[in-house]
Amino acid sequence: MTTATIPPAPLHHGHRVLMKGNEAMAEAAIQAGCDAYFGYPITPQAELLEWMARRMPEEGRPFVQAESELGAINMALGAAATGARVLVSSSSPGISLMAEAMSYMAGSEIPMVLVNVMRGGPGLGGIGPSQADYFQATKGHGHGDYRVPVLAPSSIGEAMALMADAFELAEKYRTPVFILADGTLGQAMEPVELQFRTPPRVAADWAVTGADGRPPRVVKSMHLEPEDLEVHNRHLQAKFAQIAAREVRWAGEHLDGAELVIVAYGTAARVARTVIARARDDGLRAGLFRPITLWPFPSAALAEVAARARGVLVVELSAGQMVEDVRLAIEGRTPVAFEGRTGGMVPTPGEVLDALRRLWAATTADATRPTREARP
Amino acid sequence: MTTDTPAGARVIFERPELLADRSTHYCPGCGHGVVHRLIAEVLGELGLGPRTIAVAPVGCAVFAYDYIGVDFVEAPHGRAPAVASGIRRVRPDAFVLTYQGDGDLAAIGTAEIVHAAGRGELLTAVFVNNGIYGMTGGQMAPTTLLGQRSTSSPGGREASFHGYPIPMTEMLAIMPGVAYAARGSVADAPAIGRTKQYLRRACEIQLEGRGFAIVEVISNCPVGWGMTPTQSMERLREVVAKEYRPGVIVDRTKEA
Numbered sequence: 273m274t275t276a277t278i279p280p281a282p283l284h285h286g287h288r289v290l291m292k293g294n295e296a297m298a299e300a301a302i303q304a305g306c307d308a309y310f311g312y313p314i315t316p317q318a319e320l321l322e323w324m325a326r327r328m329p330e331e332g333r334p335f336v337q338a339e340s341e342l343g344a345i346n347m348a349l350g351a352a353a354t355g356a357r358v359l360v361s362s363s364s365p366g367i368s369l370m371a372e373a374m375s376y377m378a379g380s381e382i383p384m385v386l387v388n389v390m391r392g393g394p395g396l397g398g399i400g401p402s403q404a405d406y407f408q409a410t411k412g413h414g415h416g417d418y419r420v421p422v423l424a425p426s427s428i429g430e431a432m433a434l435m436a437d438a439f440e441l442a443e444k445y446r447t448p449v450f451i452l453a454d455g456t457l458g459q460a461m462e463p464v465e466l467q468f469r470t471p472p473r474v475a476a477d478w479a480v481t482g483a484d485g486r487p488p489r490v491v492k493s494m495h496l497e498p499e500d501l502e503v504h505n506r507h508l509q510a511k512f513a514q515i516a517a518r519e520v521r522w523a524g525e526h527l528d529g530a531e532l533v534i535v536a537y538g539t540a541a542r543v544a545r546t547v548i549a550r551a552r553d554d555g556l557r558a559g560l561f562r563p564i565t566l567w568p569f570p571s572a573a574l575a576e577v578a579a580r581a582r583g584v585l586v587v588e589l590s591a592g593q594m595v596e597d598v599r600l601a602i603e604g605r606t607p608v609a610f611e612g613r614t615g616g617m618v619p620t621p622g623e624v625l626d627a628l629r630r631l632w633a634a635t636t637a638d639a640t641r642p643t644r645e646a647r648p
Numbered sequence: 649m650t651t652d653t654p655a656g657a658r659v660i661f662e663r664p665e666l667l668a669d670r671s672t673h674y675c676p677g678c679g680h681g682v683v684h685r686l687i688a689e690v691l692g693e694l695g696l697g698p699r700t701i702a703v704a705p706v707g708c709a710v711f712a713y714d715y716i717g718v719d720f721v722e723a724p725h726g727r728a729p730a731v732a733s734g735i736r737r738v739r740p741d742a743f744v745l746t747y748q749g750d751g752d753l754a755a756i757g758t759a760e761i762v763h764a765a766g767r768g769e770l771l772t773a774v775f776v777n778n779g780i781y782g783m784t785g786g787q788m789a790p791t792t793l794l795g796q797r798s799t800s801s802p803g804g805r806e807a808s809f810h811g812y813p814i815p816m817t818e819m820l821a822i823m824p825g826v827a828y829a830a831r832g833s834v835a836d837a838p839a840i841g842r843t844k845q846y847l848r849r850a851c852e853i854q855l856e857g858r859g860f861a862i863v864e865v866i867s868n869c870p871v872g873w874g875m876t877p878t879q880s881m882e883r884l885r886e887v888v889a890k891e892y893r894p895g896v897i898v899d900r901t902k903e904a
Contacts, residue, residue, distance in 0.1 A: 278802075290703050307738055308734070308737055308738050310734065313794075334737035334738060336733065336734075336767075337738060338730065338731075339759050339760070339762075339763035340759055340764070342727065342730070342759070342760070343730045343733075343759065343760055343763060344730075346723065346724065346730035346731050346734065346760070347730050347731070347734030348734055349721070349723070349724075349727075349730075349731050349734065350703065350730070350731035350733065350734030351734035351735060351738040352734075352737075353721045353731075353734075353735070354701065354738055354739050355740075356738040358734075371726055372724050373727070375721070376724050380722065447796055475754055480701050480719035480720065480721055480735075481701070481719065481739070481742075482698050482699045482700060482701060482718075482739075482742055482743075483697065483698055483700075483718055483719050484698035484699070485698070487714075488717050488718050488719050488720065488722045489719050489720075490713045490719070490721075490722070490724065491720070491721045492704075492713065492720070492721070492722035493722060494710065494722060510671040526886055538653035544900060547736075612848060642680070646707070
């Protein structure tokens, strides 16, 4: 079934091709210099694993279909601890199983990239597209005090570009990095101009390679003495603060003079773009604020944009998760409304446009009290 | 690290170069120190120190990296064989060793050890079986013998209530990916000598590219067993070794 989507010819930088999101991310990782891939089949990311099963051996690089998501992520931990550039991919239930090792990698400062092609939950849920793992990716995932950079592409071309960026971030800060995609991005096909990039290698002077001519190295997260663990945690927190200060990314569309701002990422941002075009045709001055890093969240930029608007509408494929970060960023200075669908359902442009109109009505009904919370 | 030798004397026993010159956190009489020493001796004799990447478990041997002077990665509980498989795949020239206890390997990490063995990963696995969770205070392990008391089987392990002990190494030995499986013991000097031979062979098999090699070492836990070190060694010899019988369980390098 999937072989039909494998292009017959090699993929060349600069070519424009029709590609499936899962396969495009896989090829982008290979072109970014991914040394090893470990995975386990799960819908809707299975084509990423299948692409790697074919392509990694062609490149003479390791591919292992593990016994479980636990196996896959721990193979990645071992391989990445030697300084290799490693990719793992899965979908929501599998990502939950990987939480333990992600916490170890954050604590041990092991760089690695993990793709989550999100599906509907909780539990086994369904296989339709979802953004219900936002909390999981941005607020912890595993146990302990740590953060992981989270990159959220909203097109297949952007997903390919972010793959190289993700490896670069991971190695620059010695941290695992999430790419948070959803089932639509993984399954859809769209034309992409192939823009491959191989980030330069960073000397891994911490990696385990065999203690030949140097003292032995240990890659570990354990610091049994509370005093030592606190020192280590302060070091980690300083690193997270540095990432938060330097690595925030977002994109804006039609924000100049926007009175209504839709905040959305990934597939929800694609819906929002359609809605904004229709709203502007109707004379509503609406713009899009699209976070690309979900952690660090672009709070300062959003607060500035929101301060000039009458209302903010957050659109997600969830029951409302990112909306909490939006409210924290805006601190009640502008009304915030939410529109979302769950379980694999995607909000229609009509539903979102209705929500935007309700927000407009609520925020213009009482112009003297623009800070009042909108009640759509 | 040799000390000054008086004229006319010669050194016949010394600390292996790869064994750290420090006291360990292990309880008095514990067998882990013996196993650490054997590993340090074998790696040193085969000249593998500079090539070795070892994987430490969760459990009593969590600090193995403080005592054996090679590169180490800490694995989450039970995942050492998966971590080692990842290392193996990206570092074909490395010598890769895992060190696990019975809770780590035979309970929480069952899937990882079975599949690493099933894939025939070129790994040398050391499995120290003392039939108890020592680090957490002496709870029942999958390898705890029937009738044995622990803090979570206070009346003794009963088959009808707790299930049977799991013979992990025999289970692994039936798989074609396993080139070598043996069981040693730290009960006395002759047993320790044979255990060293098994460990050495398990390392050579990785170097020869023959497949997965595992050496189980039955060991004691005086504190967890509620015994003196001497009593615990007697139990190891007289009781445990009757259930988990030392010897070579499979050597596929001699077949075919």
